[in-house]
Amino acid sequence: MKTILYKADSRGSANHGWLNTKHSFSFANYYDPERINFGVLRVLNDDTIAGGKGFGMHPHDNMEIITIPFEGDLAHKDNMGNASVIKQGDVQVMSAGTGVYHSEFNNNPDKAVKLFQIWVFPNKRNVTPRYDQISIREVAKENELYQILSPNKEDQGVWIHQDAWFHLGKFDAGKSDTYSLKKDGNGVYLIVIDGELEVEGQVLSTRDAIGIWDIEKVQFKAAIDSQLLIMEIPMELSY
Template sequence: MKKVIHRAADRGFANHGWLKSYHTFSFANYYNPDMIHFGALRVLNDDSVKGGMGFGSHPHDNMEIVSIVLDGALAHKDNTGRDKVINKNEVQIMSAGTGIVHSEFNASKTDDVNFLQIWVFPKHRNVAPRYDQQAFDPADRHNKFQEVVSPGEESSKLWLNQDAWFSLGNFDEGQQFAIKPKQAGQGSYLFLISGEATIGEDKLSARDGIGIADYDTLTIDVTKPAEFLLIDVPMIQ
């Protein structure tokens, strides 16, 4: 088994006043040669944006982007005419493909919005740009994982242009669960949104992440009520 642990306190951090952003992997002005990506998982940013503020229009191409709102609401506009709000318990995917220009703003004038933005390298380059979003009932992830993103357009859930799966889970203290690779050559990245858990001798706290590859099954013990994001990706170099 290959394992890497990213501690919350070791993440990159940028404070722009209106934006506080923590970077699990190298991003923008934060560069750590040991934290470039985990397989196809390229970016995991933990962003908080003040009321009335946001990111102006900016381009993306050839990247699969997933936005998960943890608190508040995020407004999204783009050059295709899309104008949507992503609320808590909603997930948005964006296949940037050949290129798209969009903006993201706090939908509230007063309250902060906190969201995770995750980038995944695409399986195929220069595809047609595509957006989608969906609401998920948190009751369906109590003491189990709720799959919210999967590969291939035949999926009934949100889908990406990559062999990647995203799952959310809320577990009570004392619960134990196991994870295993989705398919051969896959690795799993477990991000602890809140709470505490142990994996063998490793203790994880809020906003810690652990990446595991070349494994069969891994058991996690929840030591304080915990919320997890599990990302399964190909272990590309």
């Protein structure tokens, strides 16, 4: 087993007034040569966007982009004709492929929206761009992990062009669980959304994360009521 610890206070940060963001990996003006990516996980931005503010139309290509709101509502528009509002309990995915333009704005004028935006390198380049958004409220479970993303269209959650599986979970204090990896050669990036977990001997607090690879299973236990996101992803990029 190999591990790398990412403490919450070691992340890059930027406060633009309307946007307060934390970067787990090098992004925009934050650059750390030791923090470019973890496997095919390229970006994990922890964003708080002020009321009525947001990102105007901007381009992406050849990236799988996943957005998970935790508070508030995010309005999305793109050049594929999609216009929607993403709320807490939703997951959005966009396969940028050959290229897309989109905008993201806080849909409420008087309260912040808080979200993770995650970029994953795809296993196929120049695919036809696509957009999807689902509610995960009906599949959410207590004291058990539940899948929100996979490589398979027929599986629970959204799907992407990559051999990746994402799971969320809320666990009461004292509860534990084990995640079994689904594909050889994959690793796990686990981030504590809130609370405190013991993960393979490491104690992680809110927004702390750990990368683990060369392992078949990951065990964790909640020290207090906690929420986490587990991302299983390939450790090597291949097209």
